[in-house]
């Protein structure tokens with residue numbers, strides 16, 4: 001276990017915010033986590049790769065980060081493979097490992113920043129697949145009483161970028177391991193956008209080709225956090241009622257959409273933001289990425305307040321033009 005006092009978090013958040021935590025503890029076993037909690041400076045923030053949060057100021061408490069980095073095959077038959085993965089494994093390292101071993105299920109989620117523990121909290125998703133599609137069990141540690149609890153995927157109450165860990169149980173549990181159920185049989189899912197075309201250009205739907213195609217598409221649209229600070233999609237795609245959608249469509253016949261549950265309609269927030277004229281525009285050191293309007297970037301030296309000011313301005317403009325209130329996918333800390 002490594003415990004640091006008054007520690008910079010600049011390289012621990014993909015927005016590159018230059019903030020500090022009173023204490024940062026990297027724990028690598030349940031015993032270690034239990035021992036820290038006996039004498040901890042509160043409040044506590046459980047953090048993964050820092051790819052989905054925006055620090056508004058220094059964190060006056062303890063940041064807990066899992067360094068559990070094991071990947072273990074629990075069972076393997078000709079059909080399915082069950083794998084237990086430590087919360088601190090870098091998500092894309094796990095996807096690469098699956099690709100090398102011939103395990104299907106997560107290839108469409110290639111190159112998503114962050115770590116395995118956070119994937120189960122955030123229900124990450126891309127190109128028609130969500131983490132919940134392959135999660136069997138989320139293993140956790142209760143910060144209040146030190147007990148262990150396994151949540152089945154059903155108990156996690158997964159929805160679009162939602163889980164029980166972001167809602168009712170927010171801040172109460174630290175993920176230790178996630179158990180995934182993967183397929184040995186090919187299961188290409190190429191229905192999203194230009195994915196199939198890209199995969200065919202590479203020679204057909206093998207695991208490696210799908211992973212490579214997703215990586216190419218992401219690299220062409222999304223900024224590399226090492227070059228330009230960002231947290232991926234800053235906003236969630238809003239889900240609106242059919243009458244609300246029809247009203248927008250009557251003025252904007254080209255509005256893209258996806259069907260959502262219960263007859264609702266999901267509209268890409270990036271399109272709404274672009275229509276409001278924000279794509280590629282800046283407000284001080286914060287900007288809207290020029291290739292994907294859903295992504296806000298730190299042009300250098302931006303504070304959390306700078307990014308929030310831009311986000312709030314965009315929310316106001318989208319509300320005024322479309323009557324839709326955007327919600328952030330990024331969490332303000």
Ligand code: EPU
Pocket residue numbers: 125126127128192193221222231232233234235236237256268269270271272274279291292293294329
């Ligand atoms: N669009 C625009 N302008 C833009 C961006 C998008 O008009 O600036 C429109 C286009 O019509 C495009 C449609 O929106 O066809 C959808 O765009 P895209 O395929 O880029 O996906 P998205 O809905 O904007 C979501 C996820 C991404 C994920 C992609 C691909 C959310 C909030 N975002 O974006 O996730 O990679 O789909 O599956 O659901 C992330 O969560 O960090 C993330 C990058």
